[in-house]
Amino acid sequence: MESFQWGWLIVVYLFLGGLGAGASFVSGLAVYLGGRDAYRNIARWGAYIAPFPVMLGSGLLIFDLFRPWNFYRLFLTLEPTSPMSIGSWLLLIFTGTSLFNAFLWLPRETKGWLLSRRRLRRWMRGLEWTWRGDNEEKLRSVLAALGLPLSAGVGLYTGILLGAIPARPFWNTPMLAQLFLFSAFSTGTAALIVLTSFTREHALTGGRDAKLLYTLDILLICLEILIIVPFILHAYLATSSIQHSLRLILGGPYTVLFWIGVVGLGLLVPLALEAYEIYPLLFKRQAHHSRALEVASGLLVLAGGLLLRYVFVFGGQMSHFDPGAAIALAGGAVALP
Amino acid sequence: MKQGQGRIKRYAMVVEVKKCFNCKGCVVACRAENNVPLPISRNWIEESGIRGRYPFLGQTFEPAACNHCERPPCERVCPTGATYRTPEGIVMVDNRKCIGCKYCIQACPYQARSVNRRDKVIEKCTFCIHRLEEGRIPACVETCMGGARHFGDLNDPDSEVARLLAHKDSYVKKSEAGTRPAFYYVF
Numbered sequence: 001m002e003s004f005q006w007g008w009l010i011v012v013y014l015f016l017g018g019l020g021a022g023a024s025f026v027s028g029l030a031v032y033l034g035g036r037d038a039y040r041n042i043a044r045w046g047a048y049i050a051p052f053p054v055m056l057g058s059g060l061l062i063f064d065l066f067r068p069w070n071f072y073r074l075f076l077t078l079e080p081t082s083p084m085s086i087g088s089w090l091l092l093i094f095t096g097t098s099l100f101n102a103f104l105w106l107p108r109e110t111k112g113w114l115l116s117r118r119r120l121r122r123w124m125r126g127l128e129w130t131w132r133g134d135n136e137e138k139l140r141s142v143l144a145a146l147g148l149p150l151s152a153g154v155g156l157y158t159g160i161l162l163g164a165i166p167a168r169p170f171w172n173t174p175m176l177a178q179l180f181l182f183s184a185f186s187t188g189t190a191a192l193i194v195l196t197s198f199t200r201e202h203a204l205t206g207g208r209d210a211k212l213l214y215t216l217d218i219l220l221i222c223l224e225i226l227i228i229v230p231f232i233l234h235a236y237l238a239t240s241s242i243q244h245s246l247r248l249i250l251g252g253p254y255t256v257l258f259w260i261g262v263v264g265l266g267l268l269v270p271l272a273l274e275a276y277e278i279y280p281l282l283f284k285r286q287a288h289h290s291r292a293l294e295v296a297s298g299l300l301v302l303a304g305g306l307l308l309r310y311v312f313v314f315g316g317q318m319s320h321f322d323p324g325a326a327i328a329l330a331g332g333a334v335a336l337p
Numbered sequence: 338m339k340q341g342q343g344r345i346k347r348y349a350m351v352v353e354v355k356k357c358f359n360c361k362g363c364v365v366a367c368r369a370e371n372n373v374p375l376p377i378s379r380n381w382i383e384e385s386g387i388r389g390r391y392p393f394l395g396q397t398f399e400p401a402a403c404n405h406c407e408r409p410p411c412e413r414v415c416p417t418g419a420t421y422r423t424p425e426g427i428v429m430v431d432n433r434k435c436i437g438c439k440y441c442i443q444a445c446p447y448q449a450r451s452v453n454r455r456d457k458v459i460e461k462c463t464f465c466i467h468r469l470e471e472g473r474i475p476a477c478v479e480t481c482m483g484g485a486r487h488f489g490d491l492n493d494p495d496s497e498v499a500r501l502l503a504h505k506d507s508y509v510k511k512s513e514a515g516t517r518p519a520f521y522y523v524f
Contacts, residue, residue, distance in 0.1 A: 070435060
């Protein structure tokens with residue numbers, strides 16, 4: 001009987017961490033792409049949603065500890081060989097900068113309103129310089145630039161956390177970190193596709209926002225597929241313990257979930273939907289402007305991202321560093337020692 | 338440390354596989370000595386299953402526990418430095434630093450660690466360090482009625498473990514994991 005040390009909390013945490021990192025990355029890109037303010041709406045909403053999934057995910061992570069009262073110990077040290085130690089610091093820095101960035105993107109009226117609250121006044125006075133003159137624009141650019149490597153770091157970390165363990169052959173391949181990174185960015189993009197489709201400014205951009213998000217997401221989904229294919233090839237041709245672990249998704253307990261859930265509904269179907277939607281935008285035809293399609297493709301990508309992490313977190317814990325298992329399966333008579 | 342140069346010990350366990358007959362006395366002794374709650378255990382016996390072809394049949398038993406690796410993967414991944422290795426080569430957990438993330442459980446190729454839900458600590462073999470400090474040997478070694486288990490200092494060439502490893506063929510578990518265990522098996 002397998003016992004899973006890491007469960008749903010870790011699955012959701014890896015998903016949320018990736019989602020926040022992805023939203024931050026897309027927001028940062030939107031600041032720099034297409035000239036000043038071309039993608040203001042994406043940059044703004046990306047900045048708004050980036051910190052909160054990561055904060056919630058980190059909370060879940062602490063909740064999953066069985067000695068949670070000691071969690072502050074993570075921040076009394078930096079263990080350079082431990083992905084979790086580096087990741088914790090990354091999450092802390094990411095949360096700080098992305099919260100500040102979200103604040104910077106608040107409209108002036110909201111900031112003025114916050115300033116008028118008696119309880120918040122002292123805090124807001126301290127922050128008033130951030131929107132004086134053109135400080136706001138400058139700071140947004142700086143934080144966007146800072147956010148790009150930081151969110152790449154958080155996205156990569158969610159994969160390296162699992163990938164850096166030789167004892168779990170299903171995780172221990174050089175491709176897992178990239179798969180999780182691109183999946184993270186893809187879920188962040190998908191969250192923005194869903195969210196911005198409900199914003200007022202969305203229709204006004206005449207499909208320009210949608211075009212950017214779809215292009216990004218199509219690119220990221222393709223990258224994921226281009227990693228899954230060599231992931232399987234590599235694993236199939238690797239040492240017996242890695243090869244053996246591949247049976248989890250090739251005829252094992254996670255086969256249906258992986259191929260139908262992750263690859264089918266999470267990658268191929270949204271890829272088709274997004275290609276259908278971007279086609280008229282690319283060739284200047286009458287756009288579909290279908291919110292149902294936007295929301296459907298976005299939600300499918302999000303569900304696929306969650307499932308991907310479910311398959312890897314649970315499946316990986318069923319794989320062991322045990323070349324002997326493959327020999328036993330081959331049915332050969334093992335010589336007496 | 339070169340022999341005779343210092344007093345640093347390098348503890349190791351050596352098991353004579355052919356002398357183990359699966360009585361599980363060591364498992365019971367460990368539970369009693371270290372107050373380990375069910376259902377977990379710090380040590381266990383791995384059974385090879387019946388091998389060979391009739392009438393030439395046989396099976397072996399390998400007592401196993403934490404291998405006290407020279408390069409412990411659990412120590413490498415520990416985010417707070419709670420898992421550490423003593424100068425004598427014993428891999429220990431400092432409970433004041435442990436946050437309970439279970440990363441070490443994932444990282445151990447031997448599945449030698451488990452969560453003690455009663456005391457909220459990571460449970461693993463300590464080579465009975467509290468007994469070593471009193472000059473006694475680990476409980477599992479003391480109780481072993483087949484005389485299969487040996488414990489001692491590898492840096493002392495006259496120790497039982499050093500002599501066994503010098504004169505017999507030995508192996509460690511999953512040597513390809515690169516962990517360099519201090520838990521040896523001899524035939």
